[in-house]
Amino acid sequence: MYTIYIFISLLVSVSSSARGSELDYDGWLQLRLWHAFNDESEPIFVERGNVTVSSVRSGASVVGQNGLLQPHINQLKTLAKHDGKYRLKAVARTSSGNEITFLTSLPACNLLGSDLEDVITIWLDSAAEPIVVSISSPGPCSTENPFTNMWTTNVIVKYPDGGPVPDTATYIQKLEREREARERGEAKDNRSFLARYWMYIVPALIFVVLSSATSPEAGGAGGSSQRQ
Amino acid sequence: MAPFVRSFRGNIHRFLIDVQILQYLIILVGLFNLSLCLYEDQVGKFDWKQNYVGKIKFASFDTVSAAKKIIVATEENVIAALNLKSGQILWRRVLEKGYAGQIRALGGVTDGDLVSVSGGVPAIVRAWDLATGHILHEWPIAEQNHDRIKDVKWHIKDGTLHHILPIYNSAVEVTSYDSKTGDKLKTRRVSAPFITQETECVLVAPYLACLKGDSSLAVLLLVHLFDTHSQPQSVTINTIFGAGAQGPYHLESVLGEEPIVSISADNNQRKRILLVGEVPVPIQRDIVGDATLYVVSVDNENILLETTYKNGVTEIVASELLTSKSMPNISTSVTHNSLLSPTIIASVCPRQTKGVTCRHLLASEDHSVALLQHNKLIWAREEALANVVAVEIIELPMSDRDQEIETEFDQKERDVLSMMFRRVGSQLKQAKTFLQSMLSFTPQQSNQRMDLVRDKFGLHKMIVLVTSAGKLYGIETRKGEIIWQLRVRGIRGFSKRSDAIILYVQRGSRHFPYPPQCALLAEDKQTGEGIVYTFNPITGQPLDGLVKLGYRIKQSMLLHVTTDDFLRGILIFDIRDKVHVYPKSATAIAASIAKNTYIFTADQTTGILSGYSLSYSTSQELISHKVWELLLSPKNQKITHVVSKNPIERVHSQGRVLSDRSVLYKYINPNLVTIVTEGVGHTHKNTLNLYLLDAVSGAMIFSIMHKRVRGPVHVVHSENWIVYSYFNEKSRRTEIASLELYEGKIQSNTTVFSSLATTKLPIVERQAFIFPAAIESMRETITEKGITSKHIIVALANGGILELPWMMVDPRRPINPEVREEGVIPYMPEIPIHMDAIINYNQSVFRVSGIHTSPSGLESTCLVFVHGLDLFYTRVAPSKTFDVLKEDFDYYLIVIVLAALLISSYITKKLASQKAQKQAWK
Known part of the structure; x- marks a missing residue:
């Protein structure tokens, strides 16, 4: 039996307050994450955890997710060997009650190379509705066992910049x-x-x-x- | 002397201080040099323009004026006069774009004054001068029922405009206006309680004919519009057809002077006509269902013209209207290439000394217009060209001699013996042609036109045009002559993509002996399933013909790898996410690169964008799986543009040198796609969002939002920059914004860009400018190697085409220039429009729908083709023609100078050695 680790990472990623003011609305956002490691065209999703963004304007978020089990790591390694893609499905629930499903992926080897460190970027539109949830990992590409089976997840919330005006x-x-x-x-x-x-x-x-x-x-x- | 020296020193000092001013001056001079103007004698040398009017909607012969002409009104909202003899445009007036300029009625030509009704609410009535096309009067009609504008019928007669509106279950309201002044003359209500929403009514002035009922009990009801006391007359279907006619019936008014309706029955198998009058007269004669009718009067006698088209033969059968006596001297039969299921839209039969000669204006299914006089086609106009939907510019093939050399050195066989045989054979052939030319034999006919060969600089090319009518054209670029035309019947543009037809160049003309090949992707008119049509773009010959795919196309892509015979396959993605390759033989090659092949789709209605990878494909079958999906919620925004970069574009310079000699590296992501959405709904109206998305990884790169702006949006996406224009609601002006993407001072990967490995977001420079004109279309120039600087070709609403240097919209233009960078102009909020930069000088082009640019063989020169209502072709040299000598280059002068320099250096050498010798003796 594996101990269940809960890893919480908190990240505030507001690059500048000036750009933040472009967003008229504030609200919360909840993401439920599923991921698939199988090396087939049809993904088999298993639950990974969830992310709660308490304020979309400040970008403050709480990540709650389980560590990876050994069979999953093995699956991830096979996927990485075949140059396959780790797929992540995110179901977002917004404060206005909408539920939107997003799909994103990244090369599995990047995930192993960075020891399960990934960045989930949530892009919002001008109405503070999520439009993109994308995952990325700095890499490098590797097919070795990761040091840890715990995720190091950073969550970044981004919204549109204000357009330039003739000065x-x-x-x-x-x-x-x-x-x-x-x-x-x-x-x-x-x-x-x-x-x-x-x-x-x-x-x-x-x-x-x-x-x-x-x-x-x-x-x-x-x-x-x-x-x- | 001393004060002068002092002042000189002071000046030097001043000079050093004013270096900055000097720099400005140099830049200013440089700017003037940038614009390459045309001399008067160069007009028409590099460019040509063709004018069109569009698909004919109404036409009328002007027999009243001294100069005989044809007045036409078209679907493109154009009113024009055509020369009767040549078909050339005498004058043309372009009305408002779209719904606001839609022409609803045209009339009064026979009375000598042309009146048109156009637009919706309010409809605008204009009276035109027939000779010059000037507006004489203009007034709006205040419409009472806004939602019923499409049911309104218009009748123009004797300087009066009648506005006829059937009111359901009650009456027909006829409002008469003076067509010149707009004064309301009279309003009548003619009782017609039988008219409901389903009733089919046509106007046969002075009557309104309505068909009620579907079965054999159907009744034709005729209402006299100008007599309020008269009762509706009714004619049963049985009195027209006799017993035994089957529904559904269809009512149509017959074009011409007389009030006649035609009713078709038996599933449009046959039809009969009815002469409407005080006593309606049915003509007891069956007319074939597919014949189109026209009534023309000859010597006060009405003649019915039936036009049929079968196997390329157009037959016009004339008969007396009442007696059905055939008139063989007016009947004609003609076979001509430019006629395709034509209908007579205007006809006139004046009596001349030789007898009656009829002139018919025929409009074909493929939008072409032709004038038929007796049985001779006088002229034809290819009006389909007013609605071009896809363009490609293709290199011409080599000349026959070059092709022979090419076969001689074909690299395919490496066997020494066969290569020798081939060489000897080809040399014998060359010797034979030489002998033939010596003995002045006639050279054998070549299968291609002699002038349609590649020239030295690759400036002579072939433009392949696809029109919305499904007609294809090949136009050579030197004079704009139509070389070939092809009709593809039964196709339409992709309805989901605003009727776009896709044209791919599968094989260029560089791969002799394989013919060049283009493929057309469209929808079947009946089923909506995809079709592929392949043809040779140089000769216009169909290659595989029309191939029905049997599935609906969602997305398509041209593969960048070729098969063994240099053919690039097309990857087609159907609506069930299955991937197909056309031709089938390219499947293996497509599967070999499937690991790195990605497709993305964007759905305008659902707002879903998805990315697919083909990495699980086998060599037999391509399998797609979704790798990313995102949602631009249609509640908040509507996708209007998805713009990717030109796939043939090359970026020469990887970075930009800053003033401190460091390099700022460009973010050149070939997978970057610009997505523009316009806000919908109350709160987000008048917002414009622009997203930069990596189509491979599905990662958003950048997003920007403009408030209080609206379309029309035009986007240019090239290299590492995006330039887009929009209308600013707040300031009521057109603005151009530009974005430029940089990786920073360090390049992540110097050799190749990978979307999956690059996670760092680029630095985005941005700036906006005021543009003092309305924009119709924008496109960047492209050259072969990308060394030449980029200009943006902007089509303006006033008919000009502006060549705008990208330098002017550079987002790095500094507001307060402290340290100056090379080639960066200080910021000015407004972009000036220099008249020298209008590349079409006084050759205005209207309703520009697109601009196509293509590289030529010269690095400096880019070919520009502008299409819309007019076609315009020219070439531009954004960095001036640095790789060609001027035409008036003085070769003698340079030879003389060189010789003189050589001689003088020799002499001075001699003299110097003599002097040295003398010095040595001293």
Whole structure:
């Protein structure tokens, strides 16, 4: 008989509070997880545990899941040897009472290589409804026995960023600043146009002369000068 | 001197300070150089445009004006005048798009003023000038019953517009307006209590004919619309057909000047006509069911024209209406390629000195229009081209001589002896052709047109077009000439995918002696099951013909590996999630790569997106299993776009060099898909969501939401960036937003990208810009190696096509430039539209539905094909033509200069050595 371990990991993953404010709603979210290790096209799901996100805005979550049994680890190893995929089914229940089923998968060898460490990412839409539950594992790929039979699960809740808007205000400020700077500069500088900008005009003039020399009309003239 | 030196020093100092200004200046000059303008004499040299009007809805001969013409109104909401002799468009007016511009009635041409009714609520009445197509009057009709607009019948006669609305179980309401001023003249109610929702009614002015009842007791009821006192007349079916006719009956009005209805019976096997008048006159003669009818008057005598189409022969039989006496001098029979089950939509038979000559305007099933004069086809217009649904640009094959060389050095056989035989044989053949040309024999006819061969720079190509009418065209790119056309009967676009037809290039023209092959994927019109139609895109010959698949198609994909004969198979996913390969012979090759093959599907109605892997496939059978599934709840949002990258795209540069000389690596994920959804419901209305999804792992990469914006949304997804446009409700303007994805300063895998191994999310740069025009369509340019910078081709609503450098919508454009990066312009909120960047100069194109870009043989040049109501083709060079010499390149000058330089260097060398010698003697 195997002792049942309960592993709880708590993770707050709000990257920035500014982006968090895009979400108008707050609520809870419950995920029930099933997984399949069988190396066939039709998955056989067994229960894995559940995740409770108490506040979707803060992303605070509680993970409750059992450790893997040895037969399951063996199955996972066979799956990894055949380059198969570990499949996870997540049934999400939201505070509005909806029940949505998601399916996600990752290469089984990545799971073994990272010693059963995985990241479950829950993406919400603008109405705080889950749209994607996806699992990922950093890897590396391996078919060896994992160190532990306990999951190390991180839960990340993500929601859409606010779309960019044309930044007119800053641009107008910038123009204002430039205009002011120019006005201040103009008061000091009262030289003639040529005196001020000769260093731009001269290279441009040289450039024009050079380019006109290579143009076909001037080509004849250039040729005649060669003859001289 | 000294003050000057001081001022010089000061200037140098100033110069160093103003380096930044100089940089701006250089960038500004660079911007001007970016836009490649066209000289006047280059107009039409690289581009062509073709105008169309669309499928004809109403047509009328204008015999009143001095210049004879045909007035047409079409399904594309266009009113146009066509030249009677050539079929060219004399003028064309494009009305509002979609429902708001739908043309409901056209009339008054015989009275010399053209009146049209278009749109829904409110309907807009316009009076047009026949000669020029200018609007003379315009006024809206305030509709009382909004939901019954489709039941309203319109009648235009003698400058009066009659709005006829049957009111169920009561009467017919006729409201008359002055068609020019819009004044309401009169409202009448003609009693007609028999009209219910099921009654089939047609307008045969001045009567409304309704058919009541289905069985043999059916009665035809005629209501005089302008006489409120008259009672409805009734004609029983038995008086029309005699006894023994079987239902269901179908009522139709016969086109033409006279009020005549036709009733078909016996399951559309036969029909009879009834002349409607004070005393209705049934004509006791059976007409075949599939004949289409038209009544034309010749010398005040009414003539019935019956048009039938059988085995490619169109037959028009004319007979006197009342006596049924046949008129062989008007009857004709014609066989022509561009006629397919045509119907007469307008006809005129004027008496001339030689006798009566009839002109018939025929509209075919494949949307083409033709003018028939007596028994000669004067012109035909391919109006199907106004509704293109799929485009591919295909390289032309090699010339015959190149093909011979290709066979000579065919790599397939490595046997020395056979290779020698082949070489000798081919050389003998070459010697023979040489001798023939020496002795001026006529060269044997080639099986291809001489000019349809690949050119040096790969600029001459073939455009394969698929139209919504199920007609395919091959158009060469030099002049826009139609080389071939093909009709595929009984197909329609995928109804779930807004009538899209999919076109795949299975084999290009590089694999001589195998012919190039294209495959069309569509739905069967009757069953809705999938069909595959393969054809040669260069000659237009069908290859395997129409193959019925026997299952409904959910998703399809072109395999990237080829079979031994260079054919790329098509993976087809049916609605029961079973995977098929077309052709069957490619199954083994598909199974060999099945381990790494993934398919994803998106369902617009349920909002479910699923990913499938084929890794459990055997070499005989492909087996799919679902690896991910997600739900974009249809309660909150509706999927409008799923955009992946162009599969032939190549990314040349892996990163971007920053100002501190470090590299920011691009996130180039070939499996990345952009999904755009628009919010539905009260709370989420006017929100726009954009998701970036990895279609292999099913992982969401990024999501963004815009509030208070709405469509139309246009998305361009390429390399590591996404550019999309939308309409901002709040500011009432079109905006373009752009996203750019970077992995960061370290690249996760330098050789190959794997969706399953990469778990790190990319850095997303974003920026929005104001765009001062409405956008119809967007597409990025593509070149062979991806070295040339990318431009975005934007079709504007005003008819222009703008070439917008991607640099202008770069999200890394800095707002406060402190350290400048190479090739990054400081941020400006508005994107200016330079007139030089309009690539179609004054050749406006309207109703653009799509832009197709294709690489040419030159790295610098990209071919652009714009389709919509008009077709426009041109080529663009986003980084200027850096790999071609200019046409007016002066070879002599460069030779002279080089020679002079060589000589002078030789002479100076001599002189220098002489000088050195003299120095040594000193």
